[in-house]
Amino acid sequence: MSIPDRELRQIEQAPAEQRAMSDAVSVQIETTYGAAKKIIAAGLESFNREHMHGRSPKAFAATANVDGAVRGGLMAEAIGEWMHISLLWVDEQFRRSGLGTALLKRAETEARSRGARGVLVDTFSFQAPAFYKMHGYFAYGQIEDCPEVGMTWFRFRKVL
CATH class of the missing domain: 3.40.630.30 (Gcn5-related N-acetyltransferase (GNAT))
Known part of the structure; x- marks a missing residue:
């Protein structure tokens, strides 16, 4: 899976310390994603809760x-x-x-x-x-x- 051009431009224009972190990022595709799904869902739920008046799904x-x-x-x-x-x-x-x-x-x-x-x-x-x-x-x-x-x-x- 590739990074869209817009995101690549943002990475290229980022300060050197941010680019260094970006270089260390590894994006993987998982076909059995039970553990990943839990992490992603919990992260999104936490973010959404801040914007939905404290309501949680x-x-x-x-x-x-x-x-x-x-x-x-x-x-x-x-x-x-x-x-x-x-x-x-x-x-x-x-x-x-x-x-x-x-x-x-x-x-x-x-x-x-x-x-x-x-x-x-x-x-x-x-x-x-x-x-x-x-x-x-x-x-x-x-x-x-x-x-x-x-x-x-x-x-x-x-x-x-």
Whole structure:
């Protein structure tokens, strides 16, 4: 991974002592990043907390169990005054059974109880944009040909 030109110019224009430190920096790509993810997330959370009136992200997961087996679930995180659903999955044989709706409604209830003003979610065209529209979510952004040509990445929001 290379350093963008703008950053290289900043390094070149930096005082000698800063350039020396920059020369010692090593940037690595990790494919198993559990430990790195914890460090990065903690650092960003600490920085964000300073700018978000002391609110810290609060995550939760919800699972839908059928006959003792997890058949669906979601993961969400409160960020400031909004709840972001990062993952929502329903086992294929239970899709269109109401399980996804139950998970989404439960997440919205939890978001309200935590004082969230709304819910954010991302989805791809081959996943569930119609599902979110059906539940009152508004598409406020999209990127065509993402993640691949012919597909679209949607960002949805719902004010609670």
